[in-house]
Amino acid sequence: MSPASVATPGHLAVAVLSLLAHRLLLCSADVDFIYNGFHNAANLSLEDAASVLPGGALQLTNDSKNIMGHAFFDSPVQMVQDAAAVVSFSTAFVFEIVTVGSGGGHGLAFVVAASKLLPGATAEQYLGLLGKDNLGNLSNHVFAVEFDTVKANGLLNETNDNHVGVDLNSLVSNVSEPAAYFAGDGGERTNVTLESAQEIQAWVEYDGSSKILNVTIAPVSVTTRPRRPLISRPIDPLPIFKQEMYVGFSSATGKLASSHYILAWSFRTGGAAQPIDLSRLPSVPKKPEPPPSASTVIKIVALSCAATVTAIIASTGVALWLRRRAALADTLEEWELDHPHRFPYRELHMATKGFKNSELLGAGGFGQVYRGVLRRSGDVVAVKRISSNARQGMREFVAEVASLGRMRHRNLAELRGWCKRGQDLLLVYEFMPNGSLDALLFGDAPPPASPLRRRRRRRRWRG
Ligand SMILES: *[C@@H]1O[C@H](CO)[C@@H](O)[C@H](O)[C@H]1NC(C)=O
Ligand SMILES: *[C@@H]1O[C@H](CO)[C@@H](O)[C@H](O)[C@H]1NC(C)=O
Ligand SMILES: *[C@@H]1O[C@H](CO)[C@@H](O)[C@H](O)[C@H]1NC(C)=O
Ligand SMILES: *[C@@H]1O[C@H](CO)[C@@H](O)[C@H](O)[C@H]1NC(C)=O
Ligand SMILES: *[C@@H]1O[C@H](CO)[C@@H](O)[C@H](O)[C@H]1NC(C)=O
Ligand SMILES: *[C@@H]1O[C@H](CO)[C@@H](O)[C@H](O)[C@H]1NC(C)=O
Ligand SMILES: *[C@@H]1O[C@H](CO)[C@@H](O)[C@H](O)[C@H]1NC(C)=O
Numbered sequence: 251m252s253p254a255s256v257a258t259p260g261h262l263a264v265a266v267l268s269l270l271a272h273r274l275l276l277c278s279a280d281v282d283f284i285y286n287g288f289h290n291a292a293n294l295s296l297e298d299a300a301s302v303l304p305g306g307a308l309q310l311t312n313d314s315k316n317i318m319g320h321a322f323f324d325s326p327v328q329m330v331q332d333a334a335a336v337v338s339f340s341t342a343f344v345f346e347i348v349t350v351g352s353g354g355g356h357g358l359a360f361v362v363a364a365s366k367l368l369p370g371a372t373a374e375q376y377l378g379l380l381g382k383d384n385l386g387n388l389s390n391h392v393f394a395v396e397f398d399t400v401k402a403n404g405l406l407n408e409t410n411d412n413h414v415g416v417d418l419n420s421l422v423s424n425v426s427e428p429a430a431y432f433a434g435d436g437g438e439r440t441n442v443t444l445e446s447a448q449e450i451q452a453w454v455e456y457d458g459s460s461k462i463l464n465v466t467i468a469p470v471s472v473t474t475r476p477r478r479p480l481i482s483r484p485i486d487p488l489p490i491f492k493q494e495m496y497v498g499f500s501s502a503t504g505k506l507a508s509s510h511y512i513l514a515w516s517f518r519t520g521g522a523a524q525p526i527d528l529s530r531l532p533s534v535p536k537k538p539e540p541p542p543s544a545s546t547v548i549k550i551v552a553l554s555c556a557a558t559v560t561a562i563i564a565s566t567g568v569a570l571w572l573r574r575r576a577a578l579a580d581t582l583e584e585w586e587l588d589h590p591h592r593f594p595y596r597e598l599h600m601a602t603k604g605f606k607n608s609e610l611l612g613a614g615g616f617g618q619v620y621r622g623v624l625r626r627s628g629d630v631v632a633v634k635r636i637s638s639n640a641r642q643g644m645r646e647f648v649a650e651v652a653s654l655g656r657m658r659h660r661n662l663a664e665l666r667g668w669c670k671r672g673q674d675l676l677l678v679y680e681f682m683p684n685g686s687l688d689a690l691l692f693g694d695a696p697p698p699a700s701p702l703r704r705r706r707r708r709r710r711w712r713g
Contacts, residue, residue, distance in 0.1 A: 279328045284516035284524045287532040295324040295366055298378070300501075306532030310358055310501035310510040313350055318378030321512070322366045322498030327519060329362065329495040331458070336488050338458040340523040341497070343515040344470060345452065346534055347399060347445040347508045354445050354508030357398040358501035359417070360454055362487075364391035366496045374504030375402035376421055386420040391495070393418060393487050395454050395465055397429070399445045400506055412444050414452075414465055414480055418490055425483050431468040432478040442467060445508050449531060453479075455522070461486050470528055509534070591667030598669055598676055600625055602633055621681065630681040631666060637674050 287306035288294070296302070299311045300319035310319035331337050345358060359377050361368075370390075372381040379394055394417040401411040406421050415423030429442045442450060449470035456463050464479035497517055501510040513531045516523040578596040601622030602609050611619045617636040624631055669676040 280518070280520040281323075281325075281327045282518040282521070282524070283323065284514075284526070286514050286527045286530040288512075289532070293324050294321055294498075296321050297366070303532075303535070305534070307346075307534045308499075308512040308515075309534075310499055310512065311503050311507070313348070313354065313503065313507040313509045315503055315505060315507050316373050317507075318371065318373045318500065318502040319510070320366065320368060320378060320498065320500050322361075322496045323517065324366075326494035327497055327517075328493060329491045329519070330488070330493050333493065336456065336458050336461075336486065336491055337519050338456060338521070339517070339519045340453070340455045340521065341515070341517045342451065342453050342523045342526050343499075344449050344513040344526060344528070344531055345397065346447060346449050346511045346513060347397075348447040348511070348534060349399075349445045349508040353400075353411075353506055354503075355400040355506030356502050356504050356508075357396060357400065357444070358499060358510045358512075359394040359396040360452070360497075361500050362393040362491070362495045362497050364492045364495055366498070368392070368500065371500070373502035375400060375406060376502065378500040378502040379417070380419075380421055386422065388419060388489065390419040391490055391492055393490050393495075394500070395452075396421070396423065397444050397452070397467075399508065400504070412441075414467060416463060416465065416481060416483065416485065418485070418487060424485065425481055427480050429467060430480060431466065431472065431476045432480070433472065433476060434474075435477070437478050442469060449513060451475075451526065451528075453523075455479075456485075456487075460484075470531070591665075593667045593669040593676070593678055595669050595671045595676070597625065598622065598633055598678065601631065605635065622678075629666075632679045632681045634677040634679065635674055636677070 283293070285291075285294075285308075288302045288308045289306040291302045291308070294302075294308075296308075297320040299309075299314070299317045300321045301309055303309050308321055310321060311317050327339075329337055329339065339362075341360060343360065347354065347358070356373075356375055357377055359379055361379060363379075368379060370381040370384040371378050375398075376382070376385075377394075377396060377398070379392055379396075380390060384390055396413075396415045396417055398408065398413050398415060399411060401408045402421075407423070408415075409426050410428050412429050413426050414429050415426030418424050429444050430439050431442060432438065433440050444450065450467055451470050453464070453466040453475070455466075461484055463481070463483055463485045465481040466476055466479040468476050499512055499515075503510075511534045513534070514526045514528075516526055518524065578599055599605065601624050602620040605618075605620055609620045609622065611621050611632060613619070617634055620633045620635070622631050622633045623629070664680040666678040666680060668678065
C-alpha cells in the first residue's frame with residue numbers, strides 16, 4: 251500500500267486544516283508596523299522626556315542635562331517561538347542627534363525589553379536602559395543596539411565616543427564598532443558622526459535560523475543602502491528574551507546633552523521590515539545658534555563703539571578740512587583772471603600763518619600789514635590787508651594795482667602782487683626791514699595818479 255492510499259480525503263482535509271491553522275496562528279503572532287513620521291502616534295507609549303513634536307518627529311530627549319526618554323510600541327511582540335528559538339525580526343529607523351555647541355551626549359538605543367518601564371534605568375552613559383546596580387544582571391531581559399556619542403570613563407569598555415554596539419543585559423557591549431558604513435560594492439569604510447544633526451538610517455536584522463545579527467547604518471543622504479553591514483555577528487539572545495517582549499527606543503543625556511530624535515520607524519517579525527518612505531521624514535527644530543558669550547558681546551560692543559567713534563572723528567576731520575579748504579578758496583570773478591600778479595588767497599593765508607597776530611607788523615585805519623614768507627620761493631613779503639566796503643570800483647582799483655606792480659623805483663617797495671577776497675584787498679610787497687617800509691609805502695615817493703594813492707594818503711598808517 252502506498253502511503254497515498256492511507257490518506258483518505260478526510261485525513262487530507264484534517265492535515266490541510268491543521269496546516270492552515272498553524273499558518274494562521276503564526277501570521278497572527280507576527281507584528282508588522284511602520285511610522286513614516288509620528289504625526290499619528292497611535293499605539294506608542296511615551297515615558298519620561300519623550301514626546302511627539304507638532305512637526306511629527308519623535309523626540310526622545312531635548313538637550314536638557316541628565317534626562318532620559320523612552321518610547322515603546324505599546325503592544326507586546328512575540329519574540330520566542332515554541333520556547334526554543336528567537337524569531338527572525340527586522341527593524342529600520344531614521345534618527346537624528348542634534349547637539350548645540352561642542353560634544354553632546356549620551357546617545358540612543360533600539361531596545362527589546364521584557365518591561366516598558368526598564369527598572370533601575372539611569373541617565374548618562376546608561377542611556378536610560380540600565381543602571382550601575384543591575385549592569386549585567388541576567389534577570390534584566392534587555393537587548394539593545396546602542397548609538398553612543400560619549401566614551402564612558404573606562405567603565406563600559408567603550409571603543410570611542412562615536413560607536414554602535416550590541417548590548418546583552420549590559421552596557422558593556424558584546425560587540426561594538428566605530429560608527430561607519432561600507433559604501434558601494436568596493437566596500438570602502440566611511441565614518442559617520444552620529445551627533446552631527448544629519449538624518450541617519452539604521453537597520454537591525456536578526457535571522458532566527460542562522461542566529462546572525464546584522465546592524466547597518468548610513469546617512470539618509472547616501473541613496474543606496476550599504477550591502478555590507480557594519481556589524482554582522484552570531485548572537486543568540488534566547489537567554490535574554492522572554493516569550494513576549496516590548497520594542498522601542500531609549501535615550502539619555504548627562505552633563506553633556508543632545509536632542510535625540512526618531513523620525514521614522516518600521517518593525518516586523520518573521521520578515522524584512524517595510525522600507526521607510528524617506529520623502530516623508532519630518533524635520534526637527536532648527537539648531538539654534540549658541541548664544542554669544544558675555545566676553546564676545548563686550549568685544550562686539552567695544553569694537554562697534556570704537557568704529558563709531560573713529561568714523562565720527564574721521565568724518566568730522568574731513569568735514570572741517572573741506573570747510574577750511576572752501577574757506578580758503580578764492581571766489582574769482584571773470585575779470586580778475588585778466589590781471590597778472592594775482593596770488594591765491596590760500597598762499598597768502600599760509601604765508602602769514604593765517605594772518606596771525608604774531609606776524610602783524612602794524613595796523614591802522616586803512617588795514618593791517620603782516621609779515622609773510624611765501625612758501626614756494628621762500629621770499630619774505632609784507633602783506634597789506636585793506637578791508638573795504640566799497641565794492642564799487644574794485645575792478646578799477648585792481649587794474650591800478652596791477653599796473654603799479656609793473657613799476658620799479660628805488661624808493662618804492664616793489665609790489666609783488668595782489669589778491670582779492672570778498673571785501674578784502676590784499677597787497678603783497680617785498681619786505682623792507684627797518685621801518686623803511688613805512689616810508690616806502692606812505693612816504694615821499696611820487697604817487698601814481700590813482701584813487702589808491704589818494705586814499706592811502708588820507709588814512710595814514712603807522713608801522
Ligand atoms: C494600532 O493598533 C490598532 C489595533 O490595536 C491597529 O488597528 C492600528 O493599525 C495600529 N496602528 C499602528 C500605527 O500600528
Ligand atoms: C526638556 O525636557 C525636560 C524633561 O521632559 C523638561 O522638563 C524640560 O522642560 C524640557 N525643556 C525644554 C526647553 O523644552
Ligand atoms: C539581579 O536582579 C535581581 C532582580 O532585580 C536581584 O534580585 C538580584 O539580586 C540581582 N543580582 C545581582 C547579582 O545583582
Ligand atoms: C573590551 O573590548 C575588547 C575589544 O572590544 C574585548 O576584546 C574585551 O573582551 C572587552 N572586555 C570586556 C570586559 O568586555
Ligand atoms: C557575545 O555574546 C556571545 C553569545 O551570544 C558570547 O558567546 C560572547 O562571549 C559575547 N562576547 C562578549 C565580548 O561579550
Ligand atoms: C574613522 O574613525 C576611526 C575611529 O574613530 C578613526 O580611527 C579613523 O581615523 C577615522 N577615519 C577617517 C577617515 O576619519
Ligand atoms: C547579514 O549580513 C550578511 C552579509 O554580511 C548576509 O549574508 C546575511 O544575509 C545578512 N542577514 C540578515 C538577516 O540580513
